Amino acid sequence: MAKRAVLAAAAALVLSFSLPKAWATNGDTLIGVAPASRAMGGAGVAAPQDAISAIFANPAAVCMGPYCPGSEFVFASTIYDPSVKATVRVGPNTTTAKSDMKPFIIPAVGMITPISDRLRFGLGMFGITGMGVDYRNKGIDLNPLNAGSEGDIYTQLQILKFAPNIAFLVTPDFSIGTSMHLLYGSLDLGQGTAHNYGFGEQFGALYRAGSCSFGASYTTPEKISHQNVTDFGSGLQKRQLSMESPRTASAGIAWRPTEQLLIETDAKWLNWKDAEGYKEFDWKNQWVYALGMQYKDPDGLTLRLGYNYGKSPVRLHKGFDAAGTTSLQGSTVPTLLYEYLRMIGFPAIAEHHFTCGIGYQFSSRFEAHLGGMWALDNTTSETDASGTFSFGSNVRETSYDLGLIWHFM
Template identity: 45%
Template sequence: MKSILRCLVFLGLVSVMVSPVLATNGDNLIAIGPISRAMGGVGIAAPQDAISAVFSNPAAMSFSPYCPGSEFNFAGTLFMPHVEAKVTVGGMSISDDSHGKVYAIPAIGISVPITNTFPLWRFGLAAYGVSGLGVDYRNSDIDNPAFFDFGPMGKFPLVAADFTQLQIMKFAPTVAYQPNENLSLGLGVHINYANLDIKNGSSFNYALGVQLGAIYKFNDMVTLGATYTSPQKVDYKNVSDLDSDGTDDDLKLEQPQEAGLGLALNLIPGKLLVEGDVKWLNWQNADGYSDFDWGNQWVFAIGAQFKPIKKIALRIGYNYSKNPLKVHDNFNGAETVSVQGKMMPRYYYETFRIIGFPAIVQHHLTMGVGYEFSNKFALHAGYMHAFKESIKENGTAPDGMTPATLESGLSEDSLEFGLTLKF
C-alpha cells in the first residue's frame, strides 16, 4: 500500500508538469481512464474500474466489478488536438495552426475495502489531470505584437492571447458507505492544483471542493446513480494586462458546479452492459467563464460494453456537449467590457475568447477493448475522436471602424491505455 501511495504522489507531480490539453466538455475531459473514455465518458451508475469510480461517482466504488476486493489502476492518454485560427482585419487575413500536437496525460487510482460486513465502507484515492485548455501561436503570423499602429497612441497586438495554457490536476480521496445490498453513498474531497499561463509566466494556486454521490441497485439488471460536485475557485496572480494599463492583472477562474444522473442496464449479465449519463455544468455562474460569456452545458453520454468471451471486453460510446462559447456578432471593437473590475477593450476581449480559449468541440465518438490475462491483471486500450467544430464572429477592430472577423477551428483525437491490478 505504501508503494502505491508513493506512486500516486509521483504521478500527481508528473501530471502538473504535462503540457496543456484542449479538453472536450468545456475545459473538462469527457472521462478518466481507458474504460470510461471508450464508453463515451459514462460512469455515474456503473463504472468498471476504480479510477473512473473515483472520478464519476464515489458511491459506485461499492458496486464495481472488483468488489469485495481491491483494485489499482494506471492509465495514460495521448491527446492530439488540432487547432487553427484566422483573423481578418480590413480585408487582410492572417491564419495559422496551433503548434501543440501531442500531450501525455497520466492518471492513477486505487479502491480498497475498509470493512467486510454491513455496513460496508470503502476508501479510494486517485490523481489525474482533469481539465485543461490552451493554444500556442507563438512565432506565427498571429503572434504580431505591433499589428495595429495608432500613431501617438502606440502600437497594439493582433490578438490578446496568442499563447494560453490552463492545467488542472486533481487529487481525490474518497469514501463510500453501503448500508445494505442496494444502496451506496459516497463522498470525495477534490484538491485541485492549477496553473494558468497567458504568455506571462505560470501562476499556480489551489482549490478545494467536494463531490457527493449515490447509487441504488434495483436488481441485477438496473442501477441508478446521481452525483453533485461543488464549484472550485482559483485566484491566479498577475496573469495578463487585461485593461492595457501596463500592469498585470489577477484573474479568478472557477471550475463550475456539476450535477449528473446515470442509468446502467446489465442487459445480459456478465456479457452486455449499456450505460447512459446526463450531466449539467454551470459555466454561466462560474467566475471567469461567466466573465467571458460561457453558457451552461448539458452533456449526454451513452456507452456499451460487450464481452463475447470472459477475457475480452469490446467497448463503444458517444458523447455530446454543446459548445459553451456564445457568438457576439457585430461587436464594436472600440467598446470596453468589464472583466472582474478591469475594463478590457472589446476587440481584445473577443480575441481572448475565440482565439485563445476555443473550447468548441461537441460530438465525440469512442471505442476500445480490454483483455484479462488473469483474474488479477488486465490491459485496456481506447480511442476517441472529437469531430471538427468552428466558431466565427464579425465585428470591428480596436478603432471601431475597420471590419474584423475572428475564427477558430478545433478537432481532437486521443489514444488511451491502462492496466488493472486486483488484489
C-alpha cells in the same frame, strides 16, 4: 509493492503536468478518465468499471462494481493529439495559423480498498481540466491592430485533481459516497505562469434494481485564483484572474440485458454561466449526453463503444463593438482584445466525440485496456458590428488511452 507503484505513478503524474496542453472536450473538462470510461463516451455514473472511473464519476460507486469486494489499483495514461487553428481578419487582410501543440501524455492513478464490509476508501489523482493555444511566432498578434507583426498569443490553463473518497453501503443495493477535492491549477496568458490551489467536494448515490442501476452525482464549484497573471493589455501592473470549475450535476442509468452486455447513458449539467472566469468570458450552461456499450466475454475479452455530445458553451458575440470596453473581474479591457482572447485564446468548442476500446483480463489479478477518442472538427467565428474584425477557431481532437488494472483480495 502496491504502495510503491502508487507513489511512482503519482510522481509521474505530477511531473507530466507541466507539459503543454490544449484538451478542451466538454468545455475544458475531460469527458472521462481512464480507458473504460472514455471508451464508453464518458458514461459511468450508474456503473463505472474501474477505480478511477468510480472516483471521477460517482463517489458512491466505490461500493458497487467489478472491483468489489477486494482492492484495486489502476494506472492509466491518455495520449492527446489536438489540432487547433485560428483565422483572424482585419479589414481585407486574413491570417490563418495552426497552434503549435504537440502530442502529450496525461497519466492518472486510482485505488480502492475496503475498510469494512460496508465502508470503502478510494483515492484518485488525475488531470481533469486543460485548455490553451500556442501561436507564438505564428504571425498572429494578441492585438489584431498590429496585423502582419510577429507577435504572440499564448494561453494555458491546467487543473490537477487529488480526490480521497469514502463510500458507505447502506443496503446491499444502495450506497452513498463523497470525495474531497484538492485542486492544483496553473494559468499562463503569455505573461508568466501563476499557480494556486482550490478546494471542492463531490457527493454521489447509487441504487441497483435487478438488471438496472441508477446513479447521481453533484460537484460543488471549485475556484482557483491566479495572482499577477496578466495586465489585460493595459501595460500596467498585472492583475488577478479567478477561474472556477463549474457546479456540476449528473445522473445515469445502466442496464444489463445479459450478463455479458452493459448499456449506459448519462446526462450532465455544467453551470458555466455562474462560474467565475467563465461567466466573464460569457460561457453558457452546458448539457452533456453520453452513451456507452460494453460486451465482456467470459474468456476475458472486453469490447466498448461510446458517443458523447455537448454543445459548445462559448457564446458568440456577433456584431460586437470593437471600439468599446469590457469589464473583466474589476479590470477594464478593450472589447477588441477581450473578444480576441475569448475566441482565439480559449477555443473550447469540441462537441461530437466518438469512442471505442478493447480490453483483456489476463488473470484474476491483472487486466489491460486500450481506447481511442475522436472529436469531429468544429469551427466557430464572430465579426464585429463594422465588419472590420473577424475571429474564428477550428478544433479537432484525437486521443488514445492505456489502462492497467491490478486486483488484490
